[in-house]
Amino acid sequence: MAKNAKKTVTLSRSQIKWRVLWIAILMVFCGLVVAPTYANKGIDYINSKVNLGLPRLSDKGFNLGLDLQGGAHLVYQANTTNIPDADRADAVEGVRDVIERRVRGGLGVSEPLVQTTMVGQDYRIIVELPGVANVKTAIQMIGETPVLAFKEQNDEPPRDLTKDEQKQLDDFNKSADVKAQTVLQEIKNGADFAATVAKYSDDDKTKTTGGDLGFITDKLYPEIYNWAKDHKDGEVSSQVIKSFDGLNIVKRVAEKQGDKEVSAAHILICYKGATSCDNGQYTKDEAKAKIEEIKKQATAANFATLAKQYSTEPAAKTSGGDLGTFGKGQMVPEFEKAVWDMPVGQISDVVETQFGYHIILKKGEDFAKLYQVSRVFVKTEQKADIVPPSDQWKDTGLSGKQLKRAEVTEDSRTGQVQVSLNFDDAGTKLFADITGRNVGKPVAIYLDGQPISIPRVNEAITSGSAVISGGFTLTEAKQLAQRLNSGALPVPVELISQQAVDATLGVDSLTKSFHAGLIGLLGVMIFMIIYYRLPGLLSVFSLVVYAALSMATFKLLGVTMTLSGIAGFILSIGMAVDTNVLVFERLKEELRSGKSLHSASEESFRRSWPSIRDGHISTLVTCVFLVWFGTGFVQGFAVTLAIGVLFSLFTAIVATRAVSRLVFKWFPENGNYLFLGYTKKSQESK
Numbered sequence: 001m002a003k004n005a006k007k008t009v010t011l012s013r014s015q016i017k018w019r020v021l022w023i024a025i026l027m028v029f030c031g032l033v034v035a036p037t038y039a040n041k042g043i044d045y046i047n048s049k050v051n052l053g054l055p056r057l058s059d060k061g062f063n064l065g066l067d068l069q070g071g072a073h074l075v076y077q078a079n080t081t082n083i084p085d086a087d088r089a090d091a092v093e094g095v096r097d098v099i100e101r102r103v104r105g106g107l108g109v110s111e112p113l114v115q116t117t118m119v120g121q122d123y124r125i126i127v128e129l130p131g132v133a134n135v136k137t138a139i140q141m142i143g144e145t146p147v148l149a150f151k152e153q154n155d156e157p158p159r160d161l162t163k164d165e166q167k168q169l170d171d172f173n174k175s176a177d178v179k180a181q182t183v184l185q186e187i188k189n190g191a192d193f194a195a196t197v198a199k200y201s202d203d204d205k206t207k208t209t210g211g212d213l214g215f216i217t218d219k220l221y222p223e224i225y226n227w228a229k230d231h232k233d234g235e236v237s238s239q240v241i242k243s244f245d246g247l248n249i250v251k252r253v254a255e256k257q258g259d260k261e262v263s264a265a266h267i268l269i270c271y272k273g274a275t276s277c278d279n280g281q282y283t284k285d286e287a288k289a290k291i292e293e294i295k296k297q298a299t300a301a302n303f304a305t306l307a308k309q310y311s312t313e314p315a316a317k318t319s320g321g322d323l324g325t326f327g328k329g330q331m332v333p334e335f336e337k338a339v340w341d342m343p344v345g346q347i348s349d350v351v352e353t354q355f356g357y358h359i360i361l362k363k364g365e366d367f368a369k370l371y372q373v374s375r376v377f378v379k380t381e382q383k384a385d386i387v388p389p390s391d392q393w394k395d396t397g398l399s400g401k402q403l404k405r406a407e408v409t410e411d412s413r414t415g416q417v418q419v420s421l422n423f424d425d426a427g428t429k430l431f432a433d434i435t436g437r438n439v440g441k442p443v444a445i446y447l448d449g450q451p452i453s454i455p456r457v458n459e460a461i462t463s464g465s466a467v468i469s470g471g472f473t474l475t476e477a478k479q480l481a482q483r484l485n486s487g488a489l490p491v492p493v494e495l496i497s498q499q500a501v502d503a504t505l506g507v508d509s510l511t512k513s514f515h516a517g518l519i520g521l522l523g524v525m526i527f528m529i530i531y532y533r534l535p536g537l538l539s540v541f542s543l544v545v546y547a548a549l550s551m552a553t554f555k556l557l558g559v560t561m562t563l564s565g566i567a568g569f570i571l572s573i574g575m576a577v578d579t580n581v582l583v584f585e586r587l588k589e590e591l592r593s594g595k596s597l598h599s600a601s602e603e604s605f606r607r608s609w610p611s612i613r614d615g616h617i618s619t620l621v622t623c624v625f626l627v628w629f630g631t632g633f634v635q636g637f638a639v640t641l642a643i644g645v646l647f648s649l650f651t652a653i654v655a656t657r658a659v660s661r662l663v664f665k666w667f668p669e670n671g672n673y674l675f676l677g678y679t680k681k682s683q684e685s686k
Contacts, residue, residue, distance in 0.1 A: 016665070019658040023545065030548035033555055064130060064561050071130040074139065075497035078123040083491065092116055092123045094482035095491045098448060099142050103129060125493060130560075139495060148400030148484065151393035151444045152434060155384040165386050172381050180240045180247040180378040187236055187376075193251050196376055202246070203377035211374035215256060219459035220440045221373075228252045228371035244440065247378040258368035259328060264339050265303055265321040265363060267294055267311045270356030275404070276425045277312070277356060291350050291357040298347050303361045312356065314425070321361075324462060327368075332465070335360070393444050396434050402427025406484035408477045409467065417477045418469040419484070428464030436460040445484070452483045513566045520570060521547070524577050532584050538659050539580035546576050546651040550644050559643070565636040572644020575619065579652035582608045601664055605657050612652065619645050 032039050043055075078095060080088040093116060100114040113128040127142060161169065183200045187193060194210035201207045218225040223243050227250060231237075237250045270277035271287035282290060294310055304320030311321055328336070338351040339360045348360040402423050409420045423431050434443060435457045444454045455468045468480070525543065528536035550569060554561065586608045590600035619641070626638035 016658065016661045019654075020662050023655050023658060027545060027548055030552040033552040034548065071128065073497075073499040074127040074129070074142070074495060076125040076127065076142070076493040077496045078125060079492045079494065080123055087485070088123065090482055091485055091491050092125070094485050095493065096125055097479070097482055099125060099127060099493075101450065102142060102448060103127065124496075139498070142493070147446075147448055148403065149446045150396050150398040150431075150434065151446055152396050152438050153441055154389040154391055154394040155382060156389055156394070157383045157387035158390050159387060161383055161386060169381055169383065169386050176247060176378050176380045177240075180249065180376075183376050183378070184237075184240055184249050187249060188238075193236065193374065193376075196249075197374065200378070201376045202379040203375070206375070206377070211251070211376055212253070213373050213375060215254075215258075215370040215372045217258070217368065217370060217459065224248060224250055224373055224375070225371060228373055229369060245377075246380045249376040251374045252371060253374055254372040256370050256372075258370040261325050261327050261366055261368050262339055262362065263325045263364040264323050264360055265307060266313075266323060266335075266358045266360045267291070267298070267303070267307045267321050268313045268316070268356050268358050269294070269310070270312045274356045275354040280312075287357050288350065288352075291359060295347070295350060295359050298359060298361075300345055300347070300361060303347070315429075322363075326462070329467070330461070330465060393446075396430065396443075398423075398427060398430040398434060400484075402430060403484065406481045408474070408481050416469060417472045417474050418467045419472070419477050419480050421466045421468070421484070423464045425464075428462070431464065431466065432460060432462040435466075436462075447483050453480055513563060517566065517570050517573075521573060524573065528577065528580070534663070535580075535584045535587065535660070538656055538663065539577065539584070541659055542580060542651045542656040543573065543576060545655045546573070546644075546647050549647045549650070550640075553643055553647070554640070559639060560636060561640075562636045564634070565640040568637040568639070568641035569644050572641050572648055575616070575645055576648035576651060578615070579608075579612050579648055580656060582611055583652065583656065597664055601660055605653065609653070612649070616645050616649055 078092045080091065083091050096114055096116050103114070113126070115126050117124050117126060179200065183196060187196055197211035198207060201211055203211070206212055213221070213224075216225055216228075221243055223241050227237055227241055231252050233252055233254055235252050237248075241248045241250055269282060269287045269291045270280050271282045271284045272280035273284070274280065274287075280287075290310070294306055298306055304322070307316045307321030308318075311317075313321070328340075330336075331339075332353050332355075334351055334353045335358065338348045338358075339362050342348060342360075342362045344362050344364055346362055348358075348362075351358045351360060404422045404424050404427075406419055406421050409418055410416070438457045439459060440457065442454045442456050444451050446452070453468060472480070521543065525540045528539045530536070532539065550572070553559075554569075559565065583604050587600055587604035590603045590607075591597070593600075595603065623638040623642035623645070627635050627642075
C-alpha cells in the first residue's frame with residue numbers, strides 16, 4: 001500500500017443515524033423560524049386545552065428593502081459653505097448620524113440606508129426609507145437642523161408639598177439626624193470605624209470598603225475637604241458633617257500632594273477676526289502695538305487697574321482680569337506655556353492666542369493638597385424625593401450655539417482617549433455656572449432629544465475648555481465628537497431629489513423574484529434527479545436543507561432582503577449544486593477504478609474536498625471585498641451570497657454525506673449500480 005494512502009473512515013450504523021437525526025432536528029428548527037404560523041396554531045391549541053402558558057414564536061417577517069417593500073429614496077445636498085475645509089467631512093458625517101437616528105427613532109424605520117457621497121465638490125446624503133408611507137413627514141423631520149442641548153438634573157418638584165408630604169420629609173430627615181448622632185456616639189465610645197460603616201452606612205458603593213472615598217478635592221466634597229485639611233491622619237470628626245448628598249461621620253486616612261495649580265490675571269487686546277472678538281476695534285497690527293504699549297506701563301501693583309481700563313475681555317471690567325486658579329490643560333496651550341513656569345509676581349511678554357494678544361501676571365502657584373477620607377454616610381431626602389420631577393433633566397440654556405468645537409484628544413499623562421469641548425464667551429460663562437453648581441453630579445448632553453453622553457462633573461470649569469473621559473475607544477470618541485459637532489456646527493441640508501417606490505411595485509418585484517428562484521430551484525432539482533438518479537435525489541434533500549438554513553439565518557440576523565440580495569442567494573444555490581456535481585462525478589470515477597460502493601463514496605467526498613474548498617474560499621474572499629468597498633445593493637448581494645456559500649459547504653459535505661452513508665448501506669458493495677446511472681457492463685463495453 002502506498003505510504004500516502006489514507007484510511008477510509010468507517011462509521012457504525014448508529015452513528016450515521018444520529019447524524020441524520022441531528023440534521024432532521026435542525027430542519028425542524030429552521031422551519032419554525034421561517035414559517036412559525038403553523039407552530040403557533042399548535043401552541044395556541046395546546047394552551048387552550050392544557051393552559052400551559054407556552055410562549056408563541058415570533059411571527060415577524062423578513063426585513064425587506066426599499067425595492068421590495070416600497071418607500072422613499074431621498075437625496076440631500078449639505079451646505080458646508082460656513083465650515084472650514086478640514087472639518088467638512090466630519091460635520092457631514094455627524095449630520096448623517098443624526099439623520100439615521102431620526103429615521104430609526106422618530107419614523108420607526110428599522111433598516112434605513114443613510115450614506116454620504118461626494119459629487120464634485122458637493123457633499124450629499126442618500127436616505128432610503130423602506131416601508132415609509134408618509135414621505136412628507138419624513139422630509140420634514142430629516143430637514144431640521146440638529147439640536148444640541150446641555151441639561152442638568154431636575155431636583156425641583158412639580159408642585160409644593162402638602163402638609164402630610166412635608167411632615168413625611170421632616171420625619172425622615174429627623175430620623176436620619178438621630179441615626180447620624182447614634183453612629184457618632186458609638187464611634188466616640190470606641191466602636192471600630194469600618195465595622196460601623198458596614199452596619200450603618202447608606203452608601204452601597206463604599207459600605208464594603210470601610211467607607212473609603214479615596215483622595216478628594218475641595219471641588220467635590222468641600223465641607224469634608226475643609227474638615228480634613230484641619231485634622232490629622234486617623235482622626236474622626238467630632239460632629240456630623242453635612243454635604244450635598246446627606247450626613248457624614250468622617251475619618252481622615254492619608255494626605256498627598258496633588259497637581260500643580262497656578263493663579264493668574266491677564267489683559268487681552270483682541271483684533272478683528274480673532275475668536276470671540278465680535279466687536280473688535282483693532283486690526284491685528286494695531287492690537288499688537290496696543291498690548292506692547294500697555295506692557296511698558298504694567299506692574300504687579302497697577303495690573304488690575306490697567307485690565308479694567310484697557311482689556312477687551314468683557315468680564316475684566318469687574319474682575320480686573322483675574323482668572324482665578326487653574327490646573328494643567330484648562331487654558332489654551334499658548335497661554336499655559338507662557339505662565340506655567342514663570343516666576344510668581346512676574347508679567348509675561350506678549351502672548352498671542354486664538355483670542356488675541358495677552359500679557360499675563362502670575363499671581364501665585366501651589367500644589368493642591370489631596371486627602372483620603374472614609375465616611376459613614378446617612379442619607380437625607382429633598383423635596384424632589386417626595387414629589388419626583390416630571391422630567392429627570394432640565395434645560396440649562398447651554399446649547400450647540402455656544403459650543404465652538406469638539407474634537408478627539410489624548411490625555412498627556414495617561415494616554416487615554418477623550419473628547420475635548422471648547423465654548424465661546426457666552427458658553428464659557430454658562431458652562432462655568434453649570435459645572436459650579438453640579439460638582440459631583442452628572443450633566444447630560446442631548447442631541448435631538450436623545451442623550452448621547454452623561455458625564456460626571458469633577459470640578460467647576462471656568463476656562464471654557466473641558467474634556468469628557470470615560471474609557472472611550474478611539475471609534476467611540478470619534479462618534480461622540482461627530483455628534484457634538486453636528487449640533488455645534490449646523491449643516492443645513494437641502495432636498496434635491498425625491499423618489500417614491502410604490503409598495504405594489506415592491507410586491508410585484510418580490511413575487512417575480514420568488515417565482516424566478518422557485519422555477520430555477522425546481523429546474524435544478526429535476527435535472528439532478530434525471531441525470532444522477534439516487535444521488536441526484538440526495539442532492540435535492542441537501543438543497544432543501546441548504547434553503548431552510550439560509551432563510552432561517554437571514555431572518556435571525558435581520559438581513560435586509562433586496563433584489564440584489566435575492567440574486568446573491570439564488571447564485572449560491574448554483575454553487576451548492578456544483579458541489580454535489582463534483583462529488584457525484586468523482587464517485588463514478590472511483591467506481592470505474594474498481595472500488596466498492598462504500599469505499600468509492602468515502603473517497604469521492606475526500607478527493608473532491610480540495611476543489612470544493614478552494615472554489616468556496618475564493619468566492620468568500622470576493623464577498624469580503626464587496627462588503628468592504630461596496631455600498632447599498634452591492635453589500636446586500638455579497639452578504640446573502642456569503643451566507644449561502646457557507647451553508648452550501650455544510651449541506652454538501654455534512655448533510656449529503658450523512659444521508660449518502662445511510663442510504664448506500666442498503667445496497668450491496670458490488671453490483672451494476674443502476675441507481676447511479678452507471679453499470680460495470682456499460683463500462684466494459686467501452
